[in-house]
Amino acid sequence: MxxxxxxxxxxxxxxxxxxxxxxxxxxxxxxxxxxxxxxxxxxxxxxxxxxAYYQGGAPPxxxxxxxxxxxxxxTDWLVPxxxxxxxxxxxxxxxxxxxxxxxxxxxxxxxxxxxxxxxxxxxxxxxxxxxxxxxxxxxxxxxxxxxxxxxxxxxxxxxxxxxxxxxxxxxxxxxxxxxxxxxxxxxxxxxxxxxxxxxxxxxxxxxxPQYGKEGESQSLALIRREMACKKPLIACMSNLIYL
The missing domain is CATH 1.20.140.150 (Butyryl-CoA Dehydrogenase, subunit A; domain 3)
Known part of the structure; x- marks a missing residue:
């Protein structure tokens, strides 16, 4: 994991x-x-x-x-x-x-x-x-x-x-x-x-990535499972403290 x-x-x-x-x-x-x-x-x-090239006396x-x-x-100058x-x-x-x-x-x-x-x-x-x-x-x-x-x-x-x-x-x-x-x-x-x-x-x-999401979901499931297994122990400890 x-x-x-x-x-x-x-x-x-x-x-x-x-x-x-x-x-x-x-x-x-x-x-x-x-x-x-x-x-x-x-x-x-x-x-x-x-x-284009023009011939004759007609102006271009x-x-x-x-x-x-x-x-x-x-124009004849550099600036148009x-x-x-x-x-x-x-x-x-x-x-x-x-x-x-x-x-x-x-x-x-x-x-x-x-x-x-x-x-x-x-x-x-x-x-x-x-x-x-x-x-x-x-x-x-x-x-x-x-x-x-x-x-x-x-x-x-x-x-x-x-x-x-x-x-x-x-x-x-x-x-x-x-x-x-x-x-x-x-x-x-x-x-x-x-x-x-x-x-x-x-x-x-x-x-x-997808497999990263799957790994994350598996990790969350494992944590929840561990918390579920520890619930009876936590309940017993809380009862003792109450008494």
Whole structure:
């Protein structure tokens, strides 16, 4: 019986260490995902012009990039000329829905980061599950933003940058840039983090192995049996004291 209890204690200790290591990795990835969401929101690199060569005396079309809040055109200087309201967080009229969804997703991710402080006050399984639902909702909002953004390409800003061949889900002379790709990868990242949080939350109730629980129950049964055997002796001693 002591050997079974010792094995159960060692197994529980290793299991807790592994769970804490995976939980720390999940927390770091959650913080990185929140920072990536900020980059996705503010970067004007969702769509950009393709590299092309033009012949003749016609002036080349403008070159630059476009995001949710700004459209930046290349100039002869190193700094591009940007049009938009990033400082006031006013999105371009055609991309307001996508910008709102990204903002909602960003808020949920940062709320899940703030929930990491609750591990000192609340049950770990509950905190993991709260963060999982927040990350799942954030990924869903980000996925909707990735769908609504190309659906809104038929607008004046896109025509000015990418030509008249622009249509919904057709960027014309432009192509998808790294910020839009990062947003799509963020949807996958949110799904992975939410799944890992659900797994960690469900495993918190299984920190003690099954055979450890059986050994504990057997030990309790043995103690109760010994106490039952000693009851007559205790009763006799109490009677003598009473007399």
């Amino acid at each position: 002591p050997q079974t209890a010792e094995v159960a204690r060692l197994y529980q200790t290793e299991f807790i260490r592994s769970a804490r290591a995976v939980g720390a990795l999940w927390a770091v990835c959650t913080l990185c995902f929140a920072i990536i969401e900020v980059v996705i929101l503010v970067q004007p690199s969702w769509v950009g012009t393709r590299e 079309p403008p070159a630059g990039t476009l995001g949710l809040f700004e459209m930046c055109l290349e 000329e940007c049009r938009g309201s990033l400082h006031t967080l006013t999105p371009l009229p055609a991309f307001q829905s996508a910008a709102v969804l990204v903002c909602v997703s960003l808020t949920m991710v940062w709320v899940s980061v703030g929930c990491l402080c609750l591990f000192r006050f609340c049950n770990a399984a509950t905190v993991y599950k709260i963060c999982a639902w927040l990350q799942l909702a954030a990924g869903f909002c980000l996925a909707l933003a990735c769908v609504l953004f190309p659906d809104s390409w038929d607008c004046a800003e896109m025509r000015a940058l990418c030509g008249e061949k622009v249509a919904s889900f057709s960027p014309g002379n432009c192509s998808v840039h790294w910020a839009f790709v990062l947003a799509m990868l963020g949807v996958l990242d949110a799904g992975i983090l939410a799944t890992l949080a659900f797994v960690l939350g469900n495993r918190q109730d299984a920190l003690l």
